[in-house]
Amino acid sequence: MPFSFGSYRRALTRYDSVPAYALLGIIAGISSGAAVIAFEHGIDHLALLWGVGNRAEDYEGLDTLSRFLLPVLGGLTLGLIFTFLRPEDREVGIVHVISRLHSNYGMLPWRNAVVQFCAGIVALATGQSGGREGPGVHLGSAINSVIGQRLALPNNSLRILIACGSAGGIAAAFNTPLAGVIFAMEVIIAEYTVVGFMPVMLSAVAASVLSQRFGGGAEIFDMSRAQLTTLWEIPYIALLGFLCGCAAAMLIRVSTIGASFGKWPVMLRFTLAGLVTGALGIAIPETLGIGYDTLGNVMYGQIALGALLLIAGAKIFATGISVGFGMPVGIIGPTLLIGACVGGFFGQLGNQLYPVVAPDPTLYVTIGMAAAMGAAFGAPLAACLAAIELTQSTSVAMPAMLAIIVANLTNLSVFRQRSAHRSVLSQLRRQLPDDPLNQLLHRTDVNAVIDGSVVVIGEQVKPAVSATLALQVPNWCLVSREGEDLFLVSGHELMDWLEEAPPPNPDEPSIRSVTESSLRRWTIAVVPEQATLRQVLDILKARTVEAVCVYTRGRKGERRLRGIVTRDRIERFTLDHLNT
Incomplete structure (x- = not known):
């Protein structure tokens, strides 16, 4: 074909x-x-x-x-x-x-x-x-x-x-x-x-x-040797997850506070963001940029213990301000660096104080990355997989999962915050309805519920039209005037009216005016064939209409009526699918 x-x-x-x-x-x-x-x-x-x-x-x-x-x-x-x-x-x-x-x-x-x-x-x-x-x-x-x-x-x-x-x-x-x-x-x-x-x-x-x-x-960092060596590390890893959750929560809080200044002039906001980053960059050069070079140094233990905390703190503040003020940058890379610094600090500290608890500091760098990313984005599985793919080591999976869950619980329960992006959207007063019903409406095309049994008629119904309608009564009749859609009437109700109402002169064919009838008129709006059910419902509500006419374009650009959609058909469709 x-x-x-x-x-x-x-x-x-x-x-x-x-x-x-x-x-x-x-x-x-x-x-x-x-x-x-x-x-x-x-x-x-x-x-x-x-x-x-x-x-x-x-x-x-x-x-x-x-x-x-x-x-x-x-x-x-x-x-x-x-x-x-x-x-x-x-x-x-x-x-x-x-x-x-x-x-x-x-x-x-x-x-x-x-x-x-x-x-x-x-x-x-x-x-x-x-x-x-x-x-x-x-x-x-x-x-x-x-x-x-x-x-x-x-x-x-x-x-x-x-x-x-x-x-x-x-x-x-x-x-x-x-x-x-x-x-x-x-x-x-x-x-x-x-x-x-x-x-x-x-x-x-x-x-x-x-x-x-x-x-x-x-x-890609080769950390295949980083692995859990003793179960005594489990409580220590959980504590690392808590600290990474705190770091992620601080980043979210700073970016959310920055977003609250959205009404400030953009020149002022961006200049302040540059000043903050530049000032921190004087003392802590690792603040500048994404930080992948620094991440590599942290991975291989080339940064001193105290410097790790300074870098993490500077990155939290500079990145949060930049993103919150609307700079055209992301936060995934910096979040990984922040988590790596916290994990590196924790791993080195544990190794120095009690080597049995943290025999391999590099493991904690990897876990810190995953925990901070998972908490900041509310994406625990993506964070775990990112750590595995970046380090090419599956041995980090189990401890990373524990730290990620603790970090997420810390951000959600202790600091009562959502992910970084949704927190900023909440600050901007933007609603994100992502319940199962809305998900279904967004992913379902209007053709799933369309009623194609519709005929276009004029305001004046001639005998020939009445005879044609009587052969196969449509569900709907769209009344139009010179190409302009006026309203819908039920096809069956229209036929009943045509049959029951006596003609003005029984001896002569008559032309009946639909606009002068007492038939129920359904108010309408027009939607393109590409619309989703969510879009149809929004139009029904915004324009206070009872049905929509779905149109497509022919090869020569002419409009073609595909069918009718009512709120009742959408509600029946959603009930059928949500109950299955």
């Missing part, structure tokens, strides 16, 4: 159409991987202008004045750029992706992606304290969402495209395809489905292959 793009679109309306979504996943992985690679090369080439680049992040090699001026000038430049942008175009990063996924049905604007790409390069190349993984998620999600919108794909497929783009962005920036998949499911769409996993996994694989081919992604 020859390939038809129209049939492919229709296949995507079914959430369980595995082959169609598999192809979508491969395309999404290639596009998101290419976007992240271009982003990383842009950072490296710009940073080379002041002697920092080639992924070395050697900000420590700069003189004191340069370490201060570089982030300050970067903040001023970004503030100037953002001043001339519309407020809605300034929103970037994972927070923007999650917000648009819930409030705009996965339609990410291309302007914000361009801002993220260009401004993110400037921010990270000038040493702002942040990560490239958050921008990678935004770029991967946005490019795929825009592709889906341009191709007029169903809106329920945009949700999968964003998940694929997020997984591809993490996989390409991090060299962690499996963690990218789980991160997309845990953090971005907050939903696990067997069908959803397949395209997301393909996307992560495609992006990771592309990244490895062109030298992208984070460094």
